[in-house]
Amino acid sequence: MKPLPKVNIDDKVFTLKYYVDEEFVHLKIKDPRVCKECLEKPCLSFCPVGVYRLDRQGNITVGYQACVECGSCRVACPFLNIEWHYPRGGYGVAYKFG
Amino acid sequence: MGKELEYQVVVVGGGPGGLAAAMTCARAGLSTLLLERGRFAGAKNLFGGVVYTESILSLVPDLFSEKRLPFERPVTEEGWWLLSEKGVVKLTHTEAERMEGPPRAYTAFRARFDPWLAQKAKEAGVLLVPKTKVIDLLKEEGQVKGVVVDRPRDWEDQEPAVVRAPVVILSEGVNRLLAQKAGLIDRDFKPQEVALSVKEVVQLPKGEVEKRLGLKENQGLAVELLGEATLGLPGSGFLYTNTTTVSLGVGLFLSDFAQKGIKPYELLENLKRHPVLARILEGGETLEYGAHLIPEWGLEGLPKLSAPGVMVVGDAAGLVNPLFREGTNLAIYSGIMAGKAAVAAHEKGHFGSSSLALYEETLKSSYIYRDLQYFRKLKRYLQENRAWFDTYPQLFNQVLGLYLSAQGRAKEEVFREISKLIRQRRGMVNLLKDALKAFKLFKGW
Numbered sequence A: 001m002k003p004l005p006k007v008n009i010d011d012k013v014f015t016l017k018y019y020v021d022e023e024f025v026h027l028k029i030k031d032p033r034v035c036k037e038c039l040e041k042p043c044l045s046f047c048p049v050g051v052y053r054l055d056r057q058g059n060i061t062v063g064y065q066a067c068v069e070c071g072s073c074r075v076a077c078p079f080l081n082i083e084w085h086y087p088r089g090g091y092g093v094a095y096k097f098g
Numbered sequence B: 001m002g003k004e005l006e007y008q009v010v011v012v013g014g015g016p017g018g019l020a021a022a023m024t025c026a027r028a029g030l031s032t033l034l035l036e037r038g039r040f041a042g043a044k045n046l047f048g049g050v051v052y053t054e055s056i057l058s059l060v061p062d063l064f065s066e067k068r069l070p071f072e073r074p075v076t077e078e079g080w081w082l083l084s085e086k087g088v089v090k091l092t093h094t095e096a097e098r099m100e101g102p103p104r105a106y107t108a109f110r111a112r113f114d115p116w117l118a119q120k121a122k123e124a125g126v127l128l129v130p131k132t133k134v135i136d137l138l139k140e141e142g143q144v145k146g147v148v149v150d151r152p153r154d155w156e157d158q159e160p161a162v163v164r165a166p167v168v169i170l171s172e173g174v175n176r177l178l179a180q181k182a183g184l185i186d187r188d189f190k191p192q193e194v195a196l197s198v199k200e201v202v203q204l205p206k207g208e209v210e211k212r213l214g215l216k217e218n219q220g221l222a223v224e225l226l227g228e229a230t231l232g233l234p235g236s237g238f239l240y241t242n243t244t245t246v247s248l249g250v251g252l253f254l255s256d257f258a259q260k261g262i263k264p265y266e267l268l269e270n271l272k273r274h275p276v277l278a279r280i281l282e283g284g285e286t287l288e289y290g291a292h293l294i295p296e297w298g299l300e301g302l303p304k305l306s307a308p309g310v311m312v313v314g315d316a317a318g319l320v321n322p323l324f325r326e327g328t329n330l331a332i333y334s335g336i337m338a339g340k341a342a343v344a345a346h347e348k349g350h351f352g353s354s355s356l357a358l359y360e361e362t363l364k365s366s367y368i369y370r371d372l373q374y375f376r377k378l379k380r381y382l383q384e385n386r387a388w389f390d391t392y393p394q395l396f397n398q399v400l401g402l403y404l405s406a407q408g409r410a411k412e413e414v415f416r417e418i419s420k421l422i423r424q425r426r427g428m429v430n431l432l433k434d435a436l437k438a439f440k441l442f443k444g445w
């Protein structure tokens, strides 16, 4: 497959409006050890807003604040290793156009 | 919320499906509560998108006496653009009649359309409570009897509040978690059963939407983008014109993003840089980016549509037709059908499976269900004939490119080159087979 142009996803996320819930983290990795064993780490690519990233130690980090609640990671993590909820009522993304 | 609230109907989700269901119930005089987790109806929703007048008229008959319609532009030209890496073959349709009379379809934004429809629902008597997430269903004696929400009962009692209702209508969208809890379906969907789409709304300089897309003030274009838009993978992109912006997006099966390691926003960027689109978007500013899933599980993943005390409508049931860009209208029609079944059940005072099955019966005898059956065949065909996504868009570009630049050359030579191309890319026999199969499929419509 041909290489695609690189994009800084933070620039796209910047266009979105969020009401971040500081008290309830709605996405969690169930077991970080499973991520270590997961070779492909597809969550790094399919998440449309780049919530899942690798830190320097090679651990997956979850920037839940940027989530647009699409539901992809709930089913596309091959090990179903993500505990997935919607944010609490009123929190999370709020589209201006949609 | 007080201690034990009770309504005749509770609807979960303020998208077109839930709003249609709630309006139908409220207009028949039932006390109807609609719960929406967003800050307002529409806050969480994103689509292409095109809405269909007929479906909206079935809820708001006096639509055209509105001072301000909740739309962007009437759709006066639609079709497909077949993209090669640098070129395009445009297959679009428009006719004089579509420029006159009430338009059949409009482009719209969900964060504007849904609140407008929600206002109509409130006027019909629906109690709409936003910022409230339904977290569970209340079940008693094997029957759904209400919902549990993520708000405390009151100041003293921090337990989640319960709202009772003999009929609960689920219109929660593609992530049908409550339908699963209700036992209407026993599994989650798989990544190959949904498409993930990303979209940008791009503001163009004043007057440029018209100029660049050859439109007048009250005209609009809605095209699906095939070929290079998806790198030849099954799926499509779209370009829709709004008043002063365009909506540009692209979607693939979620499984393809995951397995091939494609980043959705890079796929979209690739599309934005296509020379034809880059020219349209030049000088534009992205006002909003977003993403949403489309349910494509079709009949294979269709949940039971009703069980004692509960029904499921719209995307949550998977009632979309991606090839014909239908979704909001099917949500509305199924919402109305479920609403009518709720009204009939209240008249009888009986909410067991047999009463609400009326919804299932109406839906199954409607065109929505016939289309689902048909779509199953079409989907299988497209999976087996992926040439429609990669080979053909390219081939059409090359062949037309050659044909149209044939001036000053011996035409026999040009045609020989064209047939060589076809032989290399697909082969004449395969091409005819593909066409025949496609023809048979459409004949079976």
Ligand SMILES: Cc1cc2nc3c(=O)[nH]c(=O)nc-3n(C[C@H](O)[C@H](O)[C@H](O)COP(=O)(O)OP(=O)(O)OC[C@H]3O[C@@H](n4cnc5c(N)ncnc54)[C@H](O)[C@@H]3O)c2cc1C
Pocket: B012, B013, B014, B015, B016, B017, B018, B035, B036, B037, B038, B041, B042, B043, B044, B045, B046, B047, B048, B049, B050, B051, B052, B132, B133, B134, B135, B171, B172, B173, B174, B178, B197, B198, B199, B249, B251, B292, B293, B294, B313, B314, B315, B316, B319, B320, B325, B326, B327, B328, B329, B331
């Ligand atoms: C990229 C894209 C392009 C599309 N293009 C078109 C198009 O051009 N034309 C067209 O007709 N259709 C299109 N569709 C499809 C269309 O958007 C859907 O079919 C339609 O929105 C379905 O309506 P719905 O009411 O069933 O669900 P939704 O519109 O998804 O509404 C569900 C609602 O439920 C709420 N909710 C969910 N869970 C809870 C909970 N637990 N508690 C409370 N509230 C909850 C959500 O916040 C949301 O408001 C497109 C879809 C996508 C993704």
Ligand code: SF4
Pocket: A029, A034, A035, A036, A038, A040, A041, A042, A043, A044, A052, A060, A076, A077, A078, A079, A080, A081, A082
């Ligand atoms: S795909 Fe799942 S298991 Fe793999 S790294 Fe991501 S979260 Fe962990």
Ligand code: SF4
Pocket: A027, A046, A047, A048, A049, A050, A051, A052, A066, A067, A068, A069, A070, A071, A072, A073, A074
């Ligand atoms: S729900 Fe969607 S946007 Fe949110 S983290 Fe998962 S994949 Fe990313």
